[in-house]
Amino acid sequence: MSVSAPRTIPLVNLSQFEKGDKAQREAFVQELGNAFHNIGFVGVTGHGIAKDLIDDFYVAAKKFFALPVETKRKYEVEGAAGQRGYTSFGKEHAKQSQVADLKEFYQIGQEVRDRSSNVFVPNPEVTEVPQFMSLGTQLYRSFEAAGGSLLRAISLYLGRDEKYFDEYIVDGMSILRAIHYPPITQEPKSAIRAEQHEDINLITLLVGASAGGLELQNTAGEWQEIVPENDEIVINVGDMLQRLTNNYLKSTTHRVVNPPREQWHEPRLSIPFFLHPRPEMRLDVLPSTVTDDRPVAYEPITAGEYLDERLREIGLKK
Numbered sequence: 550m551s552v553s554a555p556r557t558i559p560l561v562n563l564s565q566f567e568k569g570d571k572a573q574r575e576a577f578v579q580e581l582g583n584a585f586h587n588i589g590f591v592g593v594t595g596h597g598i599a600k601d602l603i604d605d606f607y608v609a610a611k612k613f614f615a616l617p618v619e620t621k622r623k624y625e626v627e628g629a630a631g632q633r634g635y636t637s638f639g640k641e642h643a644k645q646s647q648v649a650d651l652k653e654f655y656q657i658g659q660e661v662r663d664r665s666s667n668v669f670v671p672n673p674e675v676t677e678v679p680q681f682m683s684l685g686t687q688l689y690r691s692f693e694a695a696g697g698s699l700l701r702a703i704s705l706y707l708g709r710d711e712k713y714f715d716e717y718i719v720d721g722m723s724i725l726r727a728i729h730y731p732p733i734t735q736e737p738k739s740a741i742r743a744e745q746h747e748d749i750n751l752i753t754l755l756v757g758a759s760a761g762g763l764e765l766q767n768t769a770g771e772w773q774e775i776v777p778e779n780d781e782i783v784i785n786v787g788d789m790l791q792r793l794t795n796n797y798l799k800s801t802t803h804r805v806v807n808p809p810r811e812q813w814h815e816p817r818l819s820i821p822f823f824l825h826p827r828p829e830m831r832l833d834v835l836p837s838t839v840t841d842d843r844p845v846a847y848e849p850i851t852a853g854e855y856l857d858e859r860l861r862e863i864g865l866k867k
């Protein structure tokens with residue numbers, strides 16, 4: 550992107566909320582909240598996620614995806630609906646699409662603080678790339694902390710107690726996903742790297758899209774490219790937060806398009822963190838978001854029930 554090109558999404562600095570004075574914190578809350586209300590996407594700097602950690606995990610993820618497919622398939626975890634371990638190329642598709650995305654991915658899930666109360670399927674250890682899980686787990690914790698901070702600002706924006714989300718995200722169902730979009734070797738029939746979709750979770754934090762291609766659909770229905778700069782991470786609202794706020798905060802449709810033919814040989818690696826609450830969190834619409842113009846749009850449901858429904862729709866759960 551040239552220096553003068555306008556940004557598609559606003560940019561905010563999280564350290565202004567974490568370390569700033571009252572006025573700076575209030576300004577941050579408004580900027581973040583307005584971005585989530587108007588566009589559903591925002592760029593964040595000052596997020597506290599160490600660049601070295603991202604870079605090192607990136608290297609480990611590349612090593613993992615370079616393994617033979619038979620080796621990678623050892624990490625397909627039975628009964629985990631793709632929520633742990635490896636999901637092979639051509640498996641996941643967007644909910645309205647019959648055609649699978651041009652990607653493979655690896656998902657790391659919650660390691661609960663108190664192992665004796667673990668309700669989740671454990672994460673396998675990747676023996677061929679020993680740093681992969683330790684770096685992934687560290688990155689998971691960093692994302693969880695930055696995401697928790699963003700949700701504190703959103704609680705204030707919604708007029709609630711700052712700690713409203715805190716109890717729900719401790720030991721929540723969040724997922725760190727390393728995605729590999731391999732080089733394209735022949736004209737895809739209709740598939741693109743990631744077909745248009747909305748994320749399921751509360752918010753998504755995305756780092757290191759190693760190449761372009763990420764686009765959001767604006768309210769006029771046009772596709773706009775998102776080009777993060779330097780250490781900026783891209784945050785978007787997912788369907789759970791949209792549902793909780795009765796569509797006041799927007800879960801915006803996005804996709805990853807194929808590059809021009811000259812760049813087909815370039816793979817793309819990205820690392821989204823899908824921040825999910827604990828399964829028992831209720832997603833019933835907040836009464837404060839219901840108005841005459843905005844009547845209740847959704848039935849009451851828990852996060853666990855909602856996730857289950859969505860995993861079936863995208864082909865990860867039978």
Ligand SMILES: O=C(O)CCC(=O)C(=O)O
Nearest residue numbers: 728743758763805819821
């Ligand atoms: O690869 C990307 O940049 C975005 C991927 C994405 O939107 C997703 O996995 O939900």
Ligand SMILES: [Fe+2]
Nearest residue numbers: 746747748803
């Ligand atoms: Fe997404």
